[in-house]
Amino acid sequence: MIRPLLAAIAIVSAPGVCRAQTVYTPNTPAQLPPMRVEVLDSTSFRDIETGSVYRLYGVDSCRAGQLATLARQHWPCAAVATGWLVNATLGKWVSCNILREQDAVRLARCSSSEHSDLAADMLKEGLAVTLPPDRNELVRAYGAAQEQAKKTYRGLWSSQFTMPWEVPTPTAAQVSNE
Numbered sequence: 773m774i775r776p777l778l779a780a781i782a783i784v785s786a787p788g789v790c791r792a793q794t795v796y797t798p799n800t801p802a803q804l805p806p807m808r809v810e811v812l813d814s815t816s817f818r819d820i821e822t823g824s825v826y827r828l829y830g831v832d833s834c835r836a837g838q839l840a841t842l843a844r845q846h847w848p849c850a851a852v853a854t855g856w857l858v859n860a861t862l863g864k865w866v867s868c869n870i871l872r873e874q875d876a877v878r879l880a881r882c883s884s885s886e887h888s889d890l891a892a893d894m895l896k897e898g899l900a901v902t903l904p905p906d907r908n909e910l911v912r913a914y915g916a917a918q919e920q921a922k923k924t925y926r927g928l929w930s931s932q933f934t935m936p937w938e939v940p941t942p943t944a945a946q947v948s949n950e
Contacts, residue, residue, distance in 0.1 A: 806865035814853035815891075815900065816877070817861060828891040829871050829879045830911045831900040832936040840933035849928060853899040860887050881911075892917050898927020901935065 809817040809826070814833035818825050834840070834849035841847075861884055868880035887893045894900035895917035902914050922929045 806867045809861050809866050811854060811858045811861060814850055814857060815894075817857070817866070824878060825876065826868055826870075826878045826880050826882060828894070828900070829881050830903055830914050831891045831895060832903055833894065833900040834928075834933070835936050835939045838934070838936070838939055840928055840931035842931040847931070849899075849931070849933060852927075853894065856894065856897065856899050857890070860884055860890055860893070866890075889913075896921055896926070898922075898925075898929045901928065904935075904937065 807819045807821060810820055811817045812825065813836060815828045815831060816825060833853040836850050838848075838850045839846040840849040864884040864886065866882055866884050868878070868882040870878045870880045872879050882890045884890065891900060891911075892913055895902065895914055898921040902911075902918050921927060
């Protein structure tokens with residue numbers, strides 16, 4: 773029994789007998805090694821080692837200076853969302869799967885040691901919104917997380933607010949006057 777097995781191994785390993793194998797590799801984005809990050813705004817951060825900028829895929833949140841209103845009281849939704857992202861990433865390793873790159877910004881789905889999907893958790897807390905359908909970036913789980921936050925009036929969904937993509941971007945002159 774052992775002799776036929778050894779003969780088979782010798783034939784397979786003989787030079788010129790083996791054919792090159794075709795190895796299938798799925799076309800999925802590679803997960804980057806964990807990194808430490810600094811938060812830039814409510815949906816973006818930078819790798820402190822490489823300087824690469826990442827943006828959470830499929831979601832948006834309040835713009836800098838944007839306010840929401842709850843019972844006639846204004847609250848800084850951009851600052852709250854940014855603070856949440858800082859808390860979720862500060863002193864923690866962050867891992868990202870890059871889905872695509874756009875204008876030197878890596879659109880990615882990212883996680884930390886406490887959050888398996890940062891964007892999904894922001895949606896669950898009501899601190900982010902899914903992008904509109906015309907941007908074609910809806911992740912089904914994100915839609916469900918947003919609907920749950922809406923039903924329970926969490927975060928932004930407890931208040932009046934303008935969708936982030938409808939907030940005008942301040943001009944350089946406006947920024948310098950402030």
